[in-house]
Each structure stands twice: as C-alpha cells, then as structure tokens.
Amino acid sequence: MLIGKNATWAYLVARTKVMKRKLIPKDEYRKLLNMEFNEIVRYLEETEYKKEIDEFGYKYSGPKLMDYALSLNLSRTYQKIIRISFGLAKDLITSYLKKWEIMNLVSIIRGKAANIPPDEIEEAIVPVERDLDYYRALIAKDVDEIVNTYRGTPYFETLSKMGTIPPNQLEDELFKTYYLELTKLKPAELSLKLFVDFVKMEVDLRNLKTILRLKAEGATPDEIISRLIPNGFELTMDECRKLATMSWSELVKALEGYWFWKDIEKVEEELSATEVLFDKAWIEAIAKRATSYPLSILPVMHYMVLKKVEVDNLRILGWGKWYNMSNEEIERQMVIV
Amino acid sequence: MAEVQPTRMELIKLRRRIAMATKGHALLKMKRDGLIMEFRQILEEAKEVIGRMVEKYEKAQQKLALAMAVDGTMAVKSIALACCRIPPEFTIKRKNIMGVPVPVVKKEAIRKKVTDRDYGVLSTSTRIDEAVAAFEELTDAILEVAEIETTLRRLIDEIDRTKRRVNALEFRVIPMMEETARFITFKLEEMDRENIIKLKHLKKKMAKRAEAEAAA
Numbered sequence: 001m002l003i004g005k006n007a008t009w010a011y012l013v014a015r016t017k018v019m020k021r022k023l024i025p026k027d028e029y030r031k032l033l034n035m036e037f038n039e040i041v042r043y044l045e046e047t048e049y050k051k052e053i054d055e056f057g058y059k060y061s062g063p064k065l066m067d068y069a070l071s072l073n074l075s076r077t078y079q080k081i082i083r084i085s086f087g088l089a090k091d092l093i094t095s096y097l098k099k100w101e102i103m104n105l106v107s108i109i110r111g112k113a114a115n116i117p118p119d120e121i122e123e124a125i126v127p128v129e130r131d132l133d134y135y136r137a138l139i140a141k142d143v144d145e146i147v148n149t150y151r152g153t154p155y156f157e158t159l160s161k162m163g164t165i166p167p168n169q170l171e172d173e174l175f176k177t178y179y180l181e182l183t184k185l186k187p188a189e190l191s192l193k194l195f196v197d198f199v200k201m202e203v204d205l206r207n208l209k210t211i212l213r214l215k216a217e218g219a220t221p222d223e224i225i226s227r228l229i230p231n232g233f234e235l236t237m238d239e240c241r242k243l244a245t246m247s248w249s250e251l252v253k254a255l256e257g258y259w260f261w262k263d264i265e266k267v268e269e270e271l272s273a274t275e276v277l278f279d280k281a282w283i284e285a286i287a288k289r290a291t292s293y294p295l296s297i298l299p300v301m302h303y304m305v306l307k308k309v310e311v312d313n314l315r316i317l318g319w320g321k322w323y324n325m326s327n328e329e330i331e332r333q334m335v336i337v
Numbered sequence: 338m339a340e341v342q343p344t345r346m347e348l349i350k351l352r353r354r355i356a357m358a359t360k361g362h363a364l365l366k367m368k369r370d371g372l373i374m375e376f377r378q379i380l381e382e383a384k385e386v387i388g389r390m391v392e393k394y395e396k397a398q399q400k401l402a403l404a405m406a407v408d409g410t411m412a413v414k415s416i417a418l419a420c421c422r423i424p425p426e427f428t429i430k431r432k433n434i435m436g437v438p439v440p441v442v443k444k445e446a447i448r449k450k451v452t453d454r455d456y457g458v459l460s461t462s463t464r465i466d467e468a469v470a471a472f473e474e475l476t477d478a479i480l481e482v483a484e485i486e487t488t489l490r491r492l493i494d495e496i497d498r499t500k501r502r503v504n505a506l507e508f509r510v511i512p513m514m515e516e517t518a519r520f521i522t523f524k525l526e527e528m529d530r531e532n533i534i535k536l537k538h539l540k541k542k543m544a545k546r547a548e549a550e551a552a553a
Contacts, residue, residue: 071409106457107411110455110456120414123410124411124414166455171459172458209463227452272462315406315409316406319402320406322402
C-alpha cells in the first residue's frame, strides 16, 4: 500500500491511465483516414464522444457538430481530471488549465471591442476551468467591469492597460503573464519541478514557433523579442535573442541540437507542417519523461496533451473530409504519436 | 409632316439639321466604336482580375478549412471577432474614359504584417496567419474586381445609350428629316409647276385677248 506523497499521484495516475486506454489508438487513424465524413461521425458515435454528439445534434450538423462535440468532450474530460484530483495536483492542473480561461477572456474582449452580439461571442467560448455561466456573466459586463473582475489577479495589471496598448500586444501580455505565473513557481519538490519543466518545454515550443513564424514574415528582431516568453526550458531569453537576430539559414542550423529537433530534416516552406513535427517531438519528450517519473504529475499532463491531440486529430479528419482534402494533406496536419 | 411649312426657308433649315444630325451620327458611331474597343480591353483585364479573385477565393477557402480543421471553429471564430474591429478602409476617386466617369478605388494597405494584426501571436497558429493573409489578399482582389466591374457596367450603360442614340438618328430622326425634306422639295416643285401652268394659262389668255383685239 502506498503511503505519503506518492499515494496522491498513484490514485490520479491510475485514473488517468484508465482514461488513456480509451483514447483512439494510433493504428485506428489509418482506418479513419479511409472513411467518409459520415462514417467518421458514426465511428465517433460508438466512442466516448457519443454523449456530446447527441447533445449537440439538435443545434449543429456536419463538421460543426463534430467540432463542438469534440470541444465539449475535451472540456468535460479536463473538468473530470480537476474533479478527481486533489491537493497539489489539483492546484497544478487548475493553474495549467487557466490557459483556457485566458483564451476565453481574449475572445470576449475581442467580441466586445467589435460590438459582436453576446450569442456570437458565446459560440467562441470553450469552458474548461470555469463553467459557461461564469463566461455568460462576463460577456454581459462592459469592458471596464470585466477588467475589474480580474482585480487582485496577476492579469489585472495587463488588463488595465486595455486601450493604451494595441490589442495584439495586450493578448500576448496576458499569455506571457500566464506562462510567467507557472514558470516562476519555486520547485520545492520533484513533482513541482517536473511540472515547471513541462511548462518550460511548452514555452520553448511556443517561442520557437513564434520566432519561425515572425522570421518568415520578415519581422525585425525587436518585434520578435517583444513577443517571446521568458523562462524557457532550453531556450532562455538570451538564446532566443540570438536566434531572433540570425538569418533564416543560420537560425535553422542553430536549432539542431535542441530537445525539440528530433527526426526533423529541414524546416519546410509551409511552417505548419514543421510545427506538427515539433509538436510530435514535444509529446514524445513528455512521454519519455512521464515513463521515467510514473508517480508524478507528468503522466497526467501527458494524458491531457494526448487528449487535446486526439480532439485536434479528429477535428482535422472531420473538416478535412468535409472539404475533400486529400488523405496525404490531412495526415500531414495530424499529430499521430 | 402635316405641320411642316413647305417653304424654302424650312427646307434650308431642315437640310442644315440633316447635315448636323449626319455629322452627330458619325461622331456617335465613332464614340460607340471607341467605347466598345475600350470595353473589350477592360473586359480582358476584368477576366484576368476576376480569375485571380476566384483563385484567391479558393485558396482562402482552403486555408480557412485548414485553420478550422487544426485550430477549431471556436479559435477561428475568436480570430474573426478580432479582425472585425477595423473594416478595410478605401476611398473612391473618379477618372474619365471617353467622357464616362468611372471609379478608382484607392485602398489602404489591407495586407498586414502578423505583428500589426489585431490578434496576438502567442494565442494563434501559423494556419490562422495563413488564413487571415489569404483573406486579406482576397479583400484586395474583391476591391480590384469591384472597381473594374463598376467600370464595365458604366461603359456598358454608355455603350447602350450611345447605340440607342445612333440607331435613333440612323433609323428614325435622319430618315424622318429626309422624308420631310423630300416632301418639302416635292411640294415646292409642285408649287413651281403650278405657277408655271398658271403663267402658261395667263399667257394663253393674254395671247387670245390680244388676238381678239387685233381681230376687232
């Protein structure tokens, strides 16, 4: 019988392991790729997604139905993980899922700024860490009241700059604050350190994508640096600064050797294809670390990432089939690990 | 025709009007031909511009589909909310093509850099950028098509109007005036002939009277 710190993780890891078994296996995607859109929906009706598809059946149809059902299933899965976790695990998972709250907040601010009706703003909301009623109440408020709702949180300072800085900068600042809040946690124990490292790896990936994306767009080094998130895993701010000032060919060469450079021969002209490879490398790295630390937060985080990837893959399949994309193109966009 | 006064003055006036109408007809015909040539040139250009717009539309749809597929409807909807903030700005100026006023759309830079767009970089993906860029290019193309399509419509209207004028002159106004002129000429000749006969009668009478007086 496990007693002490590890017992917390044992329970949670066991629960997520069971949930992980319900994920669609890698080989099934090959089968799904050869199916028509309706066949894919029928297939999903026989899986974990049935409840959500039935729930939205009266409101949406086609790929939209699939999309909303997948998102609802994802948010319910995350809510379940929050529900079954406790103590430090609950705190860490809740803080990590705060990302969804920031995304929803950004959508609300965007909608408010463009005078979009509340119903339409609500359609862009994915309630994960907080319920839909919270966001409905937020949508009903005006922008100043929304800012005041966040008084006392780390996001208030950034939100109070609304109107004085460009909207894109405000959005980026909010996400920077989110990552800074997570990465500044003092890793007093191994679980916390593993969690912080996990977030730092995500920061690395986000910074890498930002650098490549802005470089390809011809942005200046200053513009790139202003968008980067500090406290990366291997990509420290100094490293990022160096990368931002490099030419494209130097940059691509300099990336070799970092943890995310795995099975990547070159950075494709179409960046999205390379981003998929980086995502694969990230998930594989997490999986490896999760295997090394089986009684920690990592297996839970690994499952959460895999669930998100599954939802994304199914969405790509659905929309891809709906728009008659070729199987190769669909597969190229999918992260199959 | 009945109201026309068959006088020489009227005939002279009518002939002047016929000459002017014929000249106007020739000028309008030249204008019509010129407009048709201009129309054909712009039509070729329009075909290219519309073709480019269709291509851009298809590309934008593909990119949107990809963004929807990878990032999801909600993320794309959220970006759409951000992009609604400022609609594309443009001003319309005017230029003349053979006297036809046509619009010239002066647009502000619609294609923006990622860092100038109204959404953050950290919460979005390359697919979203690609879709937004494709739609920015499509907006550009739509404005170009709007300009050229309006030009074509105005030219068609003007060609139509000019054609109607040419036809009216060629088949109605000039023939009617020529008919009237012929009528006046005929009437004047008739009057001349009547006068001659009258004079001949008078001469005959006078000759008879002179003969009678001489016989008496």
